Amino acid sequence: MPDAFFQKKRKRAPSAGGGGADVRSASSPRAGPSSSRRHTATLSAHKRANRKRHDDDNDSPDNDDEGLDTMDLQHRYDQGPDSEDEAERAETAAEARVRLARQYLDGLRAADHPDDDGADAAAADRDNIAARLQKDVAELSGKMHTFVANRLVAPTGADRVLLGVRGHRLSVTAAVASSDATSLFTAGKEGSIIRWRLTDGKMVRVLPKRAKRLDQDGRPLPPTKSHRSKTSGAARRRERMTKAKGKARATDGPHGGAEGGGGEGEVEGGDGDETSRGATVGGYLDVGEGEGHTDEIWALAVSGDGKYLASGGKDRRIGIWSLGDDDEARHAGGAERWLKALGGHKDSISALSFRPSSSELYTASFDRTLKLFDVSQLSYIETLFGHQESILSMSCLRAETAVSAGGRDRTCRFWKIRDESQLVFRAGAKSRLREVLEGGDLARLEERERDDEEQQRRRGVKESEVRAKAAELVEGSVDCVAMVDDAHFLSGGDSGSISLWDLAKKKPVFSVAAAHGFHDVVSETEGKIQTPRWITSLACLPYGDVFASGSWSSEIRVWALDSRLRSFSALFRIPAIGFINSLQLVQPPPSSLSIDAETGRKTSGIILPALWKRRDGLSSSSSSLVPVDDEEGDSETIEDPEEQEGEGERGMVRGSKESVPPFLVAAIGQEPKFGRWFKIKEAKNGALVVPFAFEA
Incomplete structure (x- = not known):
């Protein structure tokens, strides 16, 4: 018997009454309409009942539900074909x-020329918009797009403004400014951090080294009178405060007195008294048990949103400080608190940087590793290995x-975090040993060097330049790096050379x-x-054509990069x-642009040099300058820089990113950062702040 699976199935013959009717319905013993007609009639009845119920619900005043049933899903034929809704529905992706x-x-045209019209304005709009589009493309691609070098005014003569702050007893190892250019943070070898106002250079808060003496609640205790220093900055502040209170009592009666002793002074590492700690300008922050640092601080970093401060040094841990959760608290400068110490490094912390x-x-350390942390979660992410010596x-x-x-491994390593890869660049000068290992002849190399020096002397090249060329052949270490953009960076080493690198x-x-x-x-x-x-040290303006270099030659040198990044x-x-x-080069926000009415030069209106005590470097004496009124200087509230303008001489205007000149921040000390072998x-x-200006 054949399998039923392979048998041909017979097709049913269509009924004679119509194409769509079922044969079984015709042969049904019951008379009346078919089952499909009955089903259609039932659905129509349900729809009429639902529509009636929906109309009754809309008429009731207590109906607050707005679900899918209440939405108007019908097409409105009274709408024109050119309406915005119809156009958005009908348009394609292109x-x-x-x-x-x-x-x-x-939007660009309205931002650049809100009131201009006419043919000239249209031509200017085309030029400005084309330049703006090119700049936006360069910014998104990570290329250099901020060109300010040819407009900077050299700070010489009457134009020189060198603002200084001094508050550390030992060498200042790090100085960083916040991205909104309102606060300056400095760290010293005594283990303390000081927060300053960039508007007037006033001390806001001291984050001290962890105290040695604590009470039962873990709060730091002031030093005993026998162990108090009589020549430290804290002692001088106590003396000034005592004199001010005595003078106020003598003039105003028994109820008068001064509040707080603001101003500058040196910080005694972790030691303070109850009168200088608290909510006054220059007050100490209470650092309890397990908080703060216990040794020298070598590196500082401020997050881009201004919420966090990271610090690290010889105690092998990274301190995370909260600077406030909102703009008002950060502006007032009274919301600093210790969050957590991030560990993991096995040696001293040498560098910190927020993305x-x-x-x-x-974070970078002497343990030859880099680590990546998420500060918002206070968590560890990754460790990067590759260096053979201390970073x-x-x-x-x-x-x-x-x-x-x-x-000392004489390499610069470019880390690609997402790709989990690295590029190695052999920095340092080319030595004779490397020349021989690469296939050269030592005798011919020495002869060629002598011939080159003799030719340079015959051409009239200075002896110092000849020595510089010879010194280039001395191998050393790579001590500092600074990124220009996403594909170029700078390096400097103990041979005194500065090099520009391309990833290609x-x-x-x-x-x-x-x-x-x-x-x-x-x-x-x-x-x-x-x-x-x-x-x-090296510092470059982010994605800009200006960078600064520092050594111990009694000067900071400012350099201009070529637009094509070739020299x-x-x-x-x-x-x-x-x-x-x-060193740090900071670009203030565009809203801080200020134009001098007399000279027409553009400056940043956030920093007001007239309110600073030291306006000619760190060695200038504050007594020779015009002092700021103490009644205004001791106030903790920071006023808006727009309200502190110099009696109408400077006007705050809205500018673009390139229209506001940057400013330079430098940490200066008697000793190098990582040692004490030279003084x-x-x-x-102290710290130096140099606000630049643009030509009119």
Whole structure:
């Protein structure tokens, strides 16, 4: 018997009455309408009942439900075909992109020229919009897009403004400013952090070193009278406060008195008294058990949103401080508190850096590793390995990349966090040993060097430049790095050279040897020996064409990068005696643009030099300057910079990113950051703030 699966199925013959009717319905013993007709009639009855119930619910005043039944899903034929709703529904994806592009261009045109019209304004709009679009593309692609070098005014003569703050007993190792240019943070080797107002240079708060004596509740106790220093900054503040209160009682009666002793002074590492601690300007923050640092602080970093401050140093842990959860608290400068200590490093912390517009924190250490933390969650993310020696410097920008300097391993490593890879760049000068290992002949190399020096002398090249060329062949370490954009960075080392690197090339694109000159050392056996001054710090304007370098040559040098990033040249010098332990170039917000009515020069209206005590560097005496009224200076509330303008001479206007000149922040000390093998006695420990200006 054949299988039923392979048998042909017979087709049913259609009924004679109609194509769609079922045969079984015709042969049904019951008379009447078919089942499909009965089902249609039932659905119609349900719809009429639902519609009636829906009308009754709409007529009732207590109906507040707005669900799918109450939505008007019918098409309105009275709407024109050109209405906005119909156009948005009918447009394609390409037409939507065109419409959004037109809206974007209209916004740019309204922002640049809100009141201009006519043919000239239209031509200017086309030029400005084209430049703006090119700049936006460069900004999104991570390329250099801020060009301010050719407009900077050299701070010389009457135009020189060197604002200084001094409050640390030992060398200042780090100085950073917040992104909104309202606060300045400095750290010293005594283990304390000081917060300053950038508007007038007043001390806001001291985050001290962990105290040695604590009470039962874990609060720090003031030192006993026998152990109190009589010459420290805290002692001088106590004396000033006592004199001020005595003078007030003598003039105002028994109920008069001054409140707080604001102003500048040196910080005694972790020691303070009850009168200087609290909510007054220059007051100490209570640091309890397990909080704060116990040794030297070497690095500081402020998050882009201004909520967090990170600090690290010789105690091998990263301190996270909260600066306030809202803008008002951060502006008042009274919301600092200790959050947590992040661990994981096995040696001293040498560098810290927040990724802009993010809470990700990069840390570098002498244990030859980099670590990545999420400060908003106070959690650890990743560890990066690769360096063979202690990491001395690190820099990062918006992209998930970072560059680090490996010290004595003479390498710069470019880290790609997302790809989990790294690029290695062999920094340092090319030595004779490397030349031989790469296939060269040592005898021919020495002969070629002698011939090159002789030719340079015949051409009239200065002897110092000849020595600089010879010094370039001395290998050393890479001490500092700074990123220019997402594809270029700068490096400096103990050979005194500054190099510009491109990620697409193994060797430096451009280098300057002995950028800060030579140091003369007299030896008993070899006589006078000249060694190049090593580069102690580098800082570049983020995605800009200006960078600064520091050493211990009694000056800070400012350089201009080529627009194609092929070379750089010197712009001007800023006097600064001591070791430049850290540098930072800050771009103030566009809303802080100020134009001088007399000269027409553009400056940042946030920093007001007339309110600072030291306006000619750290060595200037505050007694020779016009003092600020103490009654206004001791107030903790920071007034709006727009309200502190100089009697109408300066006007705050809205500007673009490139229209506001940057300012420079430098940490200066008598000793280098990582050691005490050299000391410049005539230097002053403090921080220097140099506001730049643009030509009219």
